[in-house]
Amino acid sequence: MGSEVNRDIFIAASAGTGKTYQLVKHYVSIFERAFKLGERLDVHNVVAITFTRKAAKEMKERVMKSLDEKIVQGVPGDWVSLRARMVNAWISTIHSFCERILRESATYLGMDPGFQILTGIRRVTLESNVAKSYFLEHMEELEPVIELAGIDKTFKLLERMLRNDRNKLKVSRAIHKIIESREVGEKGGKVLEATSILEKHFEGITKLYDQECLNANYLDFDDLLTKTRELLLAHPRVQQKYIRRFKYILVDEFQDTDELQKEIIDLLHVEGDNFLFFVGDAKQSIYRFRGADVTVFNRTKEHFLVSGKSVEELDTNRRSHPNIVEFQNRLFSKIMVNDFSGKYYKAHYEKEIKALSYGSNSPESRVRVLFSDQADDSKEVANYISRLLQETLTFRSKNGEIEKRKVQPGDIAILLRRFTKITKYEDALENLGIPYYTVGSREFYNRPEVAGPLAWLDMIVDPLDDEAFTRFLFSPAFGGTLDEVSSLKSTGKSFYEGLMNTQDEKFISLAKLFEKHSMLKHLLSPSELLEDFIVSTNYLPKLATLKGAERMISNVKKMLDIAKELDNLGTSLRELSATLKAFVDSTDETEASLETEESNSVKLLTVHKSKGLEFPIVVVADTFWKEKTSNNHFPGVFFDKNEYLLIEKKPPGKSKTLQTRLYVDELEKMYEEEKRTLYVAFSRPRDLLIISINGKPSGTRPWSQMLLGTLFTQENNEKEILAELEDIVEAVSAGEGVQYSQPDNKKEEEELPEIRIIQGFSQKAKVEYVS
Numbered sequence: 001m002g003s004e005v006n007r008d009i010f011i012a013a014s015a016g017t018g019k020t021y022q023l024v025k026h027y028v029s030i031f032e033r034a035f036k037l038g039e040r041l042d043v044h045n046v047v048a049i050t051f052t053r054k055a056a057k058e059m060k061e062r063v064m065k066s067l068d069e070k071i072v073q074g075v076p077g078d079w080v081s082l083r084a085r086m087v088n089a090w091i092s093t094i095h096s097f098c099e100r101i102l103r104e105s106a107t108y109l110g111m112d113p114g115f116q117i118l119t120g121i122r123r124v125t126l127e128s129n130v131a132k133s134y135f136l137e138h139m140e141e142l143e144p145v146i147e148l149a150g151i152d153k154t155f156k157l158l159e160r161m162l163r164n165d166r167n168k169l170k171v172s173r174a175i176h177k178i179i180e181s182r183e184v185g186e187k188g189g190k191v192l193e194a195t196s197i198l199e200k201h202f203e204g205i206t207k208l209y210d211q212e213c214l215n216a217n218y219l220d221f222d223d224l225l226t227k228t229r230e231l232l233l234a235h236p237r238v239q240q241k242y243i244r245r246f247k248y249i250l251v252d253e254f255q256d257t258d259e260l261q262k263e264i265i266d267l268l269h270v271e272g273d274n275f276l277f278f279v280g281d282a283k284q285s286i287y288r289f290r291g292a293d294v295t296v297f298n299r300t301k302e303h304f305l306v307s308g309k310s311v312e313e314l315d316t317n318r319r320s321h322p323n324i325v326e327f328q329n330r331l332f333s334k335i336m337v338n339d340f341s342g343k344y345y346k347a348h349y350e351k352e353i354k355a356l357s358y359g360s361n362s363p364e365s366r367v368r369v370l371f372s373d374q375a376d377d378s379k380e381v382a383n384y385i386s387r388l389l390q391e392t393l394t395f396r397s398k399n400g401e402i403e404k405r406k407v408q409p410g411d412i413a414i415l416l417r418r419f420t421k422i423t424k425y426e427d428a429l430e431n432l433g434i435p436y437y438t439v440g441s442r443e444f445y446n447r448p449e450v451a452g453p454l455a456w457l458d459m460i461v462d463p464l465d466d467e468a469f470t471r472f473l474f475s476p477a478f479g480g481t482l483d484e485v486s487s488l489k490s491t492g493k494s495f496y497e498g499l500m501n502t503q504d505e506k507f508i509s510l511a512k513l514f515e516k517h518s519m520l521k522h523l524l525s526p527s528e529l530l531e532d533f534i535v536s537t538n539y540l541p542k543l544a545t546l547k548g549a550e551r552m553i554s555n556v557k558k559m560l561d562i563a564k565e566l567d568n569l570g571t572s573l574r575e576l577s578a579t580l581k582a583f584v585d586s587t588d589e590t591e592a593s594l595e596t597e598e599s600n601s602v603k604l605l606t607v608h609k610s611k612g613l614e615f616p617i618v619v620v621a622d623t624f625w626k627e628k629t630s631n632n633h634f635p636g637v638f639f640d641k642n643e644y645l646l647i648e649k650k651p652p653g654k655s656k657t658l659q660t661r662l663y664v665d666e667l668e669k670m671y672e673e674e675k676r677t678l679y680v681a682f683s684r685p686r687d688l689l690i691i692s693i694n695g696k697p698s699g700t701r702p703w704s705q706m707l708l709g710t711l712f713t714q715e716n717n718e719k720e721i722l723a724e725l726e727d728i729v730e731a732v733s734a735g736e737g738v739q740y741s742q743p744d745n746k747k748e749e750e751e752l753p754e755i756r757i758i759q760g761f762s763q764k765a766k767v768e769y770v771s
Contacts, residue, residue: 005030005248008271010304010311011279014353015328015683016319016614019279020055023048023252024062026277028070030248035077043082043089044245049097050252055612059252060091090246094261095221098228101242102219108235109227111214118218121562124163125569125579130212131159134205142201145194148187148648149635157635161202162209165637166222167260167291170206172642174199175658184645185657195646198637225260232267239267247274253612254280254300256292259642262300282347283336286608286677288669294676295344316354319614321396323366323728324689325355328682330725334710335675345669347676360402362394365730369712370692371719372734377694378421380734381621382428384690385412385602387735388617389434395616395687409435409740410600413615415607415681417625417674417703423447425604425621430548433740439605449543449552450559452477453530454576459496460517460529461574469495476543476552477533478510513537526576527563534560607681618685624695624704627670638662674702690732693719 005026013019027048034041048063050056064086070079090097099117106113118126135155139146146154161169174195184191213219219227232239246268251257257265269276278300285294304311317325329352336349372380394404395411414425422438429436445451452475458468466489473480473488473495480488488507492498499511513536517529524532534540534556543552563576571579603615637644640662651659682689693712697704711729712719721729 005033006275008276008304008309009278010301010309011277011314012301012311013279013281013314014317014351015281015284015680016317016325017314017353018318019281019314020050020059020062020252022314023250023277023279024059024066027063027250028066031082032070032075032077041247043085045247046090046250047097047246047248048089048091048250048252049094050091051093051256052612053093053096055252056092056096060086060089063089063091094257094264095224098224098264099219101228102224102231105231105235105238108238109231111219111227112217115217115219117224118213118220121565121579122218122569123220125566125571126212126218127159127163127209128575128579130205130209131155131162134158134201134208138201138204142197144190144197145646148190148194148646153635157198157637158201158205161198161637162205166206167225167258168639169202169637169644170226171259171263172639172644175640175643175645183656183658185651185655185659191646191648191659194648195637195644198646225264228264229260229267232264242268243270243273248277249274250277250279252279253284254278255282255285255294255297256280256287257296258291258293259296260291262296283332283349283676283679284611284683285347286611286673286680288673293345294347294673298344298347313351315351316356318356319686320355320683321358321366321685321687322355324685325353327367327689327725327728328679329353330728331682331710332679335706336679343668346672358396358402359400360394360396362404364393364688365728366688367729368688368690368732369721369729370690370732370734371712372692372694373717375624375695376421376424377621377692378424378428379737380694381414381425381619381692382432382434383734383737384732385414385429385619386432386434386738386740388412388690389740390738393617393687398686407617408600409602411616411687412619413603413605413610413613413617413684414619414621415605415610415684416622417607417677417681418622419606420625421622422604429602432737433742435599435601435740435742437599437601437603439603440609447552447555448475449477450555451475453533453539453556453559456517456533457526457529457573457576459514460521463496463514463518464494466495469499476546477537477539479542480506521573525567526571526573527560527567529573530560530563607677610684611680614684614686616686617688617690618681619690619692620681621692621694623691623693623707624697624701626698626700627674627702633663633666638666640665671702675706678703678706 009026011019011022013022027046030046031041033039048059050059064083067079067083067086070077071083090100092100102109102111102115103113106115132155135142135158139151142154142158145157149157175192176196210223213223232242249265249268251265265276268274280297282294282297282301285292285297288294301311303309320328329349332349333352336347338348338350339346370377370380370384374380388407389409391407392404393407394402396402416422416425426436426438445454452472455468455472455475456477458465459472462468470485472478473485484504484506487504488498488502489495490498491501499507499514502508502511513533517533520532521529540553540556543549543556546552566576566579633647634650635646635648638647638659640658645658645662647659647663651657651663653660682691691711693707695701695704696717697708697714699705708714710722711725712721714720721731
C-alpha cells in the first residue's frame with residue numbers, strides 16, 4: 001500500500017485489526033514516496049484527523065517512533081529534518097484542526113484570531129442564560145409550539161436544540177411541504193406550523209448565542225465546525241488555498257464523523273488534486289448521542305465501491321485470544337445480520353475475523369459467563385473478581401510476549417453501559433479491599449457528601465422545599481435517622497416549620513445556622529455560603545471519621561472549587577443547582593480520584609470510555625441494564641434524512657402517520673447502536689472476557705434481547721449456555737468473596753465506621769415519599 005499513496009483509500013477494519021497502525025504506516029509512506037521521487041512535501045501538506053486528544057497524541061508519538069526507526073535504519077531521505085518539524089504537524093482532532101484553520105483565516109469572517117474556546121461550565125452557563133432570555137422574549141411567537149408541548153417542555157426543547165442538536169439542525173431543515181392530513185394525524189396542520197416556528201426560532205436563538213460569543217470573543221466546539229464550513233463556502237480563494245496546501249487528508253475512526261464534519265472534509269478535497277484516506281469500523285460507531293452518524297461511513301464506503309476506488313478490509317485480530325475472536329465471530333454473525341434492508345444506519349458482521357496464533361496452548365477458559373438471578377450483580381461481580389485475583393493465568397502482552405502469572409487488580413476492567421449503579425460496584429470492591437479507579441464517573445453531584453451541602457443551598461433558596469430538606473437530613477452533612485427526620489416533620493406542616501418549632505437539641509444549632517444563612521444569602525456568594533456551612537458544621541472533620549473519608553473530602557473540596565468558578569460567572573444562589581445539574585448532564589465532570597489510571601487497580605468505566613482501549617481482562621457487568629423510558633424523547637425533533645419534524649408526544653404504535661414512522665425509525669436506530677455498543681464491550685479484552693448475565697431478559701433491556709438465543713437459553717428461569725458455544729464458553733459462579741490483601745503487606749489501618757445514613761436518593765419517588 002505504501003507505494004500507492006496517491007489515490008483515495010477506504011479501509012474497513014474490525015476491532016483489534018490495527019486501524020491506527022495502518023494510518024501511521026500510510027502517513028510515513030507518503031513522505032517515503034516524496035523522498036524517493038524528490039518531491040517537495042512538508043508536515044503542513046499532510047493532515048491526520050482523529051476524534052480524541054489522547055488518540056491524536058498517541059498517533060503523533062507513533063509517527064515519530066516510526067521516523068526514529070527510519071533514521072536508525074539509514075533509510076534514504078531527510079528523516080531527521082522531518083522528525084524535527086513534527087512539532088508543527090497537522091495531527092489533531094477535527095475540532096483542533098478547524099481551530100487552526102480559523103486562527104489563520106479569522107479576519108475573513110470578521111473574527112478576532114485570538115478567540116478563546118468556550119468549554120465546561122462557562123459554556124453551559126452561557127447556553128442556559130441565552131435560552132432563558134430568548135424564550136422569555138419570544139414566548140408569544142412560540143405559542144403554537146407551547147400549545148402542543150406545554151410551556152416548560154417547549155423551553156427545554158429549545159434549550160436542547162441549542163445545546164445538543166445545533167450542528168445537525170444547521171445542516172437540516174423543517175418539513176414544510178403540504179402533507180395529506182392523514183399522514184400527520186388530526187393535528188397535522190398544527191404540527192407543521194409548530195415545526196416551522198421552531199425552525200425560525202432555532203435560527204433566532206443560535207444568532208443570539210453567536211452574538212454573545214462574538215461579544216466575549218468565544219467560540220465553542222460546535223462553532224469551530226460551523227465557522228470553518230462558513231469560511232470555506234463563503235470564500236473560494238481561501239478554500240483553494242487549503243486544497244493546494246493539504247495534499248493528503250487522513251481520517252482515523254471515520255465511523256465517528258457526522259454530516260457536518262464530512263462536508264468540511266469534502267470542501268477541502270478535489271479529486272485528483274489531493275487524496276483521502278479513511279479508516280474505521282461501522283460496528284464501532286457508538287457516539288450517536290454526540291452527533292456521530294454511522295450512515296456517513298456506510299454511504300461513503302458505498303460511494304468508493306461504486307466509483308471503483310480502493311476499498312480494503314482488515315480481517316486479522318491482533319489483540320485478542322483466538323477463543324475470544326471465535327466467540328465474537330459466532331455471536332455477532334447472529335446479532336449483526338445483514339437483512340438487505342438498505343438502511344445505512346445498520347452495521348453488519350459481514351466477514352469472519354481471523355486471529356493471530358496465541359503462542360501458548362494453556363487450557364484456561366477465555367470466555368466466561370457469570371449467571372445471576374439478581375438485577376444488581378455488583379456483589380457477584382466483586383466476589384468473582386476477588387477469587388480471580390487468586391488465579392494464575394497465561395497472558396500475552398501487547399508486544400506478543402507470553403507470561404504465566406497471578407492475576408493483578410490492574411489487569412481487570414469492569415465495563416458498564418450505564419453508570420447508574422456505579423456506587424454499588426465501588427462499594428462492593430471496597431468492602432473486599434480491592435483497589436479500584438473509576439474513569440469518568442458522573443455520580444459526582446449525586447455523592448452524599450456533595451448532595452448534602454447543595455441541598456442546604458436549595459433549602460436556603462426555598463424553605464418550603466421538603467425534598468431538599470430530605471436530601472440534606474439523610475446526607476453526611478447531617479446524618480439523621482429515619483425516626484429523627486420523621487419526628488421533625490411531625491412538629492409542623494413542612495420541615496421548615498418543624499425546624500423552627502423544634503426543641504430537639506440535635507436540630508437547634510441547625511435552626512440557628514439556617515436563620516443566619518437566610519439573612520446572609522443576599523450578601524454572600526453561593527461559594528461563600530457553602531464555605532461558611534462547611535466551617536460552621538465542622539463538616540470536613542466529621543467526614544474524616546467515616547469510611548471512604550479521603551475520597552469524600554476530595555469531592556467536597558472539588559465542589560467548592562466549581563462553586564467559586566460559578567461565582568466568577570455571576571451565577572445566583574437560585575441558579576446554582578440547576579446550572580450544576582446542566583453541567584454534569586452535558587460534560588464528563590467526574591469525582592475526585594484517589595487512585596490513578598496507571599495504578600494497580602481495577603478500572604471501572606463505561607463502554608463509551610473504553611472505546612479505543614484494550615485490557616488483559618474485561619468484565620462486562622450489568623448486561624441487563626434498563627433503557628430510559630421512551631417518554632424521555634418527547635417533545636422532540638425527529639429527523640428524516642436532512643429534514644425534521646416536531647413530535648409532541650409518543651405516537652400510537654399502529655398508526656400510519658409520519659410521526660409513527662419517524663419514531664419507530666428512531667427506536668430502531670437506537671437498538672442498532674446498542675448492538676454496536678455490545679460489540680465494542682466484547683472486543684476490549686486481550687486474554688479473558690467475563691460476561692455477567694444479571695436478572696431477567698425483557699423488552700426494555702436491549703442487550704438481554706440480543707443475547708437471549710445467541711449466547712444463552714432460558715427455560716423456567718434457568719439459564720444455560722447455548723449448546724453450540726459450550727466448547728469455548730464456560731459458565732462460572734461468583735462464590736464467596738475473598739478479602740484482598742495488598743502485595744506489600746502493609747499494616748491494616750484501623751477500621752473506620754460505616755456511613756450511617758440512607759444513601760441512594762437519586763430516585764425522585766423515594767425522596768417524595770420520605771418528604
